[in-house]
Amino acid sequence: MLPPAAERLVAELERLPGVGRRTAQRLAFHLLRVPESEALNLATAITVVRERIGFCQECFSLAEGDLCTTCADPRRDTTMICVVETPSDVIPIERTASYRGRYHVLGGALSPIDGVDPDDLRIAELVRRVERGGVDEVILATNPTMTGEATASFVAGLLRPHARVTRLASGLPVGADLEFADEVTLGRALAGRRDL
Amino acid sequence: MRIEHLRLRGFRCYAAAEATFAPGLTAVVGANGAGKTSLLEAVHFTLAGYSPRTSSETRCIRQGDAFFRLEARAVSGGQERSTTAALQAGEPRRLTLDAKPIRSVAAFAVAFECLVFLPERLAVVQRAPAIRRAYLDRAVVRADPAHARETAAYGRALAQRNAALRRVRAGAATAASLDPWDERLATHGSAIIEGRARLCAALAAPFAEVLRDLGGGPGAALRYAPRVGAAELAGALAERRSRDIERAVTGTGPHLDDIALAEGGRELRAFGSQGEQRTAVLALLLAEARLVTERLGEAPVLLLDDVFSELDADRRRRLIMVVRELGQAIVTTTEREHLPAPPDTLLTVRAGTVTMSV
Ligand SMILES: Nc1ncnc2c1ncn2[C@@H]1O[C@H](COP(=O)(O)OP(=O)(O)OP(=O)(O)O)[C@@H](O)[C@H]1O
Ligand SMILES: [Mg+2]
Ligand SMILES: [Zn+2]
Numbered sequence: 138m139l140p141p142a143a144e145r146l147v148a149e150l151e152r153l154p155g156v157g158r159r160t161a162q163r164l165a166f167h168l169l170r171v172p173e174s175e176a177l178n179l180a181t182a183i184t185v186v187r188e189r190i191g192f193c194q195e196c197f198s199l200a201e202g203d204l205c206t207t208c209a210d211p212r213r214d215t216t217m218i219c220v221v222e223t224p225s226d227v228i229p230i231e232r233t234a235s236y237r238g239r240y241h242v243l244g245g246a247l248s249p250i251d252g253v254d255p256d257d258l259r260i261a262e263l264v265r266r267v268e269r270g271g272v273d274e275v276i277l278a279t280n281p282t283m284t285g286e287a288t289a290s291f292v293a294g295l296l297r298p299h300a301r302v303t304r305l306a307s308g309l310p311v312g313a314d315l316e317f318a319d320e321v322t323l324g325r326a327l328a329g330r331r332d333l
Numbered sequence: 334m335r336i337e338h339l340r341l342r343g344f345r346c347y348a349a350a351e352a353t354f355a356p357g358l359t360a361v362v363g364a365n366g367a368g369k370t371s372l373l374e375a376v377h378f379t380l381a382g383y384s385p386r387t388s389s390e391t392r393c394i395r396q397g398d399a400f401f402r403l404e405a406r407a408v409s410g411g412q413e414r415s416t417t418a419a420l421q422a423g424e425p426r427r428l429t430l431d432a433k434p435i436r437s438v439a440a441f442a443v444a445f446e447c448l449v450f451l452p453e454r455l456a457v458v459q460r461a462p463a464i465r466r467a468y469l470d471r472a473v474v475r476a477d478p479a480h481a482r483e484t485a486a487y488g489r490a491l492a493q494r495n496a497a498l499r500r501v502r503a504g505a506a507t508a509a510s511l512d513p514w515d516e517r518l519a520t521h522g523s524a525i526i527e528g529r530a531r532l533c534a535a536l537a538a539p540f541a542e543v544l545r546d547l548g549g550g551p552g553a554a555l556r557y558a559p560r561v562g563a564a565e566l567a568g569a570l571a572e573r574r575s576r577d578i579e580r581a582v583t584g585t586g587p588h589l590d591d592i593a594l595a596e597g598g599r600e601l602r603a604f605g606s607q608g609e610q611r612t613a614v615l616a617l618l619l620a621e622a623r624l625v626t627e628r629l630g631e632a633p634v635l636l637l638d639d640v641f642s643e644l645d646a647d648r649r650r651r652l653i654m655v656v657r658e659l660g661q662a663i664v665t666t667t668e669r670e671h672l673p674a675p676p677d678t679l680l681t682v683r684a685g686t687v688t689m690s691v
Binding site for chain 1 (some may be wrong): 489506
């Protein structure tokens, strides 16, 4: 049995995605072994990120302040919205350097098996953004997986009365995550997007 | 296509053995438990990359041994190829083709076609529709490997729709949340229905022909009549929605279809005798072998385990004639007298050894 304070650290680490009991213990022992300053750096980084970083009030990407850098940038094209599942999906699309519009982060994909219904995603917020006007095209860049495709099809049904809705061209490896697509393939998928 | 030589180490009852196969008919003869099925299993492993008998492949490792290793020399597309398959408990299986490691069974399978009959395949005629569907879907994938994606995607979409139905029934989600799953299900479901219909249309004539050649009666039929056509699936799902919500399960679609196999106008499942059912399963396999031969310009390797039991002398003779016309076949039997004519190669198996006699 560990001392209660160490046990608590293990329990907290175990709540992280992909971390089991064994790994949590290894990480906890590691944090106890390194110099105190190094361990505290991690704690400070977590505190600071939670204080400063939140969700962009417009697109729900990560933001330091009310708006993310994309939404705050006046040079970005406001007539286009690219819809992605998670904040990390924005990174590969930015890397292609061929997209100049804004984003909308849904916060996941529909998956009834995992209890994720439309209400659990930022879909209503997206519809409101588009209904406000000024948006010509919405690009659905959810992952080319079963749940990503279903999410795209659901969102498309809601948005079609208000804007042109397009989907990334196939050519992305089926079942893979956007996050891992290389920029050439992704750039091509963006350029070859088709109407839904 | 043919296998010429196989070397086994630590596989099932074989500590170390080797076998040479004829380009035509090889018969494997031995008592119960002598190692006949194991030899066919090993051949299948080196040509297809997996065991046709079990999904727990560590069972193939000989008791007391740490691993098995199979090495085969084969010919495909007029070229000599060499393959190996090896497995150690707790590790992924290792396959090589011409000394190059191959990661997936799918990549391995493109080099050879090999069709196998095991006595448990009788379930395809005798048992529930699910077994026929699975058999048919695997045959569709053999003809069109890309189709595997559709089958897997349909299964996932169906599980999601059923989960969505439960959530709607429980009031956790609105009926509109079913829309995307209906759409996914219709897309992949239509592809499955079309794939099955295409294959059954192609198989129907050779099936009837082979069944007649094997001594079966006239009026042989293989018919796929999906409860909903590919084009109507989306509409049928919409129509069923309220009933599906009530029962929280998807009540229509290709996951409920069956394939009718009949002889002389009678459903084989309900009316066929043991020998008739066995003949029908063999006819299904040999009909597919004819399609493969047309597609590739080369016959698949046929592995037929314990085919002669329950067949009368006339049907045994006919079977060997049909098989000989196709290409290479390896056939097992407990009774040498069941062979209607001398094979090209006779292998006798006994206590983990294989001997060739002429
Ligand atoms: N992993 C293993 N290690 C050692 N022996 C095994 C292993 N797996 C199976 N055996 C044995 O190998 C022998 C041969 O089995 P196999 O199924 O090949 O026999 P068979 O010749 O096909 O018999 P039958 O005519 O009854 O079908 C059996 O005695 C079986 O118990
Ligand atoms: Mg056997
Ligand atoms: Zn933003």
